[in-house]
Amino acid sequence: MMMLDVRAVSHRYGQKQVLDGVTFSVKKGELFGILGPNGSGKTTLLKLISKELPLASGEIVMSGRLLSELSAKQWAQLAAVLPQAVETAYGYTVKETVALGRYAHQHGLFPTWTAEDETVVQEVIAAVGLADKIDEPLERLSGGERQRAYLARALAQEPQLLLLDEPTNHMDISGQVRLLDQLAQSARARGLTVVAVFHDMSIASLYCDRVLVLKEGKTAALGAPADVMTPRLLNDVFAAPVVRQAHPVAAKPMFSFVPQQQRKKAPLIGGLHPSFLDDAVVLVAHKPLRVLSSALVGSGFQWVTHFVNRHVGLDYDNPYADEDMRRYLEQHGFSVAQTIGMMTAVDVHDVVWRWEDKEAFSVAVMVTAGVGNAVDAARAWQHQPLAAKPGTINMVIIIDGTLTEAAFVQAVMTATEAKAKALADHRVYDPETGTVATGTSTDSLAVAATQTGRTFAYAGTATELGRELGRLVYEATIEALDRYERRRGRR
Numbered sequence: 001m002m003m004l005d006v007r008a009v010s011h012r013y014g015q016k017q018v019l020d021g022v023t024f025s026v027k028k029g030e031l032f033g034i035l036g037p038n039g040s041g042k043t044t045l046l047k048l049i050s051k052e053l054p055l056a057s058g059e060i061v062m063s064g065r066l067l068s069e070l071s072a073k074q075w076a077q078l079a080a081v082l083p084q085a086v087e088t089a090y091g092y093t094v095k096e097t098v099a100l101g102r103y104a105h106q107h108g109l110f111p112t113w114t115a116e117d118e119t120v121v122q123e124v125i126a127a128v129g130l131a132d133k134i135d136e137p138l139e140r141l142s143g144g145e146r147q148r149a150y151l152a153r154a155l156a157q158e159p160q161l162l163l164l165d166e167p168t169n170h171m172d173i174s175g176q177v178r179l180l181d182q183l184a185q186s187a188r189a190r191g192l193t194v195v196a197v198f199h200d201m202s203i204a205s206l207y208c209d210r211v212l213v214l215k216e217g218k219t220a221a222l223g224a225p226a227d228v229m230t231p232r233l234l235n236d237v238f239a240a241p242v243v244r245q246a247h248p249v250a251a252k253p254m255f256s257f258v259p260q261q262q263r264k265k266a267p268l269i270g271g272l273h274p275s276f277l278d279d280a281v282v283l284v285a286h287k288p289l290r291v292l293s294s295a296l297v298g299s300g301f302q303w304v305t306h307f308v309n310r311h312v313g314l315d316y317d318n319p320y321a322d323e324d325m326r327r328y329l330e331q332h333g334f335s336v337a338q339t340i341g342m343m344t345a346v347d348v349h350d351v352v353w354r355w356e357d358k359e360a361f362s363v364a365v366m367v368t369a370g371v372g373n374a375v376d377a378a379r380a381w382q383h384q385p386l387a388a389k390p391g392t393i394n395m396v397i398i399i400d401g402t403l404t405e406a407a408f409v410q411a412v413m414t415a416t417e418a419k420a421k422a423l424a425d426h427r428v429y430d431p432e433t434g435t436v437a438t439g440t441s442t443d444s445l446a447v448a449a450t451q452t453g454r455t456f457a458y459a460g461t462a463t464e465l466g467r468e469l470g471r472l473v474y475e476a477t478i479e480a481l482d483r484y485e486r487r488r489g490r491r
Contacts, residue, residue, distance in 0.1 A: 002061075003028045003161055003193040004049070009058035010217075011044055018044050020217045021058070026210075028160070029191045031184060033204040033225075036214035037238050042197045045214075046163050049195070050081050063160060076104035079161040080154035082147075094141070094149050095134045098125055101156030124155040128182055144175025151179060155186065162186075164196035168203065180207050201255040205229060206247070213237055226253055245405070248300075272398065274353050274366060277332065281348040283307040283366060283396060285448075288338065292408040293446035297325045297341030301408075306339040307396045307446060308332075309368055311348045342394045342444045346370035350483035352476045356468055360454045362400035363465070365472045369393045369480035374423070374437035376430040383432050392442045393419060393477065397469065399448065402455040411447045411459040411469060418470040419443075422477035 004026040011019040019041040026032045034042050047053040049060055051067065060067040062078055070078070080101070101124075102117045125134055128148040138146055147167065154162055162183070168176040184207055186192040198204040204211055205225040213221040213228065215237045221228035234242040234255065241258040274281050288303040298304055310328060318324050325341045334341075346368045355364035370392055375383065397415055420438045428437045460466045 001028045002026065003030070003063060004195065005059070005061040006045075006049070007059040007061070009045070009048060009055070009060065011041070011048060011053070011056065018217050019048075022212075022214070022217070022219055023058075024212050024219070024222055026161075026193055026195055028193055029187050030209045031187045031194045031207055032196070033208035033211040034195065034197045034214065035199075035201065035204055035211055035229075035237075036220075039216075040214040040237075041217040042214060043165055046081075046165050046195070046197060050079065050163055051075055073104055076157060076159075078159060079163060080157040080159040082151055082154050082162065082164045082167055090137075090139050092138050093135050094125060094130055094138065094152075095121060097138055097149050098152045098156050101153040104157050120156055120158065121152075124152040127155065127186075128152045129178060142175075144171040144179075147171060147175070148179060148182075151182065155192075159192070161193045161195065164194065166197050166199055168198075168200070176203070183207070201229065201234065201242075205252050205254065206250060229253060229255070272355075272364060274351055276349065279312075279348070280308050280310040280332075281351045281366070281368070282309075283398075285398075287450070289398065289448040290403070290451050291340060291446050291448040292412065293340050293444075295340045295342045295444050295446055296322050297329065297336060298339060298446075302340070304338045304340050304448070306334055307342075307366070307448075308334060308339055309342045309344055309348055309351070309366075309394050309396075312343050312345060314345050314372070316343075316345070340396070340446045342392075342446075344368050344370060344392045344394050345372070346392070346394075346484060347487060350480065350487060352480045352483070354472050354476045354479075356472060358464070358468065360401070361456070361465055361468075363468050363472055364398045365469075365476045366396040367393065367473070367476040367480040369477060369484050371423070371428050371437065371440055371481065371484065373441045374428050374430055375439065375441050376433050376435040377438040379430060379433040379435050380441075392440050392444060393480070394444045395419070395446070395473065395477075397445075397447045397473070398450075399456075399459075399465070399469070400450050401453050401465070402451050403447075403449040403459065404455070404457050407456045407459040407465075408447055408449070410463075410466065412445060414459055414461055414466045414470050415445060415447065415473045417461070418473035419477050422474050422481065426478060426481045428481065 002025045006022060006024050009019055009022045022045065034045065036042050048055055055067060098121050125131055128151055130145065130148055138149060167179060183194050187194050208225055210223055211225050212219065220237050221233055231242050231244050243256045243258055244253050247254050272283060274283055285305050288305050291302050291304050293299050308329060325343060326336050329336050329339050329341055348368060350368060352367045395415060397411065423438060424436045430437045456465050459469060461470055
């Protein structure tokens with residue numbers, strides 16, 4: 001069932017066309033977002049639906065009835081508005097403010113307050129989390145609390161349709177989350193239809209079932225956020241570079257803008273080189289790098305400036321190794337949030353550092369290699385449960401270029417394949433199965449990129465970047481294995 005139908009709606013302010021033939025429908029219980037730059041007609045569209053502006057062109061149908069046929073009170077029984085900012089009514093308590101929302105349901109010259117009115121007001125105040133402030137004057141509330149009080153007033157109308165104009169403006173994060181979660185809950189539980197103007201694309205993506213994107217008063221896109229909010233469309237609509245990424249928890253995209261200075265290539269690798277603490281080898285970048293890592297500290301996608309590969313003894317056995325590593329970093333003055341932290345039983349002074357400068361990109365590789373816990377991944381099931389023993393082949397790869405997420409993953413694949421080939425050519429065997437080892441039971445890898453300069457969509461072995469990366473990883477791993485065996489007197 002359609003709660004709202006907007007049909008070929010246009011509007012002018014004098015000679016300026018602010019809406020031009022906008023058409024869309026909103027289903028009952030849907031959370032529908034409206035996006036667009038300033039001046040695209042978002043707020044004007046809400047004002048037309050709310051009857052704040054007269055409709056001169058097109059039709060708006062609400063719950064099967066033409067908007068033009070609805071009186072102010074009839075409209076208020078169907079819909080409510082939560083504006084961007086509401087002037088505080090000084091002297092009114094939360095309850096008194098919310099009670100104003102019951103006006104549309106009161107009848108006669110001398111309306112009386114009913115038990116139903118009281119129940120509704122109490123319920124919506126509790127729903128927005130203000131039950132403990134029910135008798136508090138509005139002026140004593142925070143901005144976010146006042147916005148929730150006005151939301152409760154709108155919900156007290158028991159509307160079928162709720163209109164919101166940038167509802168999270170001037171709210172802190174907790175206030176935003178609470179309000180938006182409440183809207184989503186009301187849409188699901190009450191069948192409330194929500195139409196909201198958003199300026200934050202990530203919020204719209206996370207909470208909206210569908211979005212309307214406006215550009216210069218016209219429909220630029222209409223549909224599910226994941227389908228229509230593409231970087232190409234958003235770059236065009238907002239005239240700014242937009243990056244789209246997957247949300248780490250929800251199956252929704254997130255969006256970011258790219259600052260101008262980030263688009264310029266700034267050579268990095270030539271100025272990088274390993275340095276040493278007594279028990280660690282360290283790489284320090286002069287600007288944050290985007291990293292995909294399996295490290296003990298800093299796993300996943302991160303932005304970091306430091307890479308620390310710490311030596312521990314072969315007898316190291318700590319079930320809370322990640323916490324221990326964080327303490328180590330803090331004690332040595334590293335920011336945990338901006339550091340990749342690895343552990344190895346290898347002497348870190350046997351580290352291998354290799355780099356290659358190409359015209360379009362540069363690649364650097366840092367490797368420490370120990371194979372006391374070498375394992376054939378295809379035969380690991382034949383082992384007794386593998387202990388997370390120190391030893392490891394730890395690897396940091398730095399690429400001076402812009403990598404897509406696919407390129408990051410492919411770089412991991414290319415590096416892993418090259419490492420496995422180095423182990424095979426070096427005749428490293430799994431001691432339990434007698435087969436060629438593919439790695440160790442505790443290998444760690446970090447692939448970092450400057451995210452400036454040329455963009456690389458892929459980094460597999462069919463690409464120039466992948467070929468160079470594979471060669472460097474192979475050669476560095478071979479040399480690191482040689483150093484490991486020389487130190488142990490095996491060669």
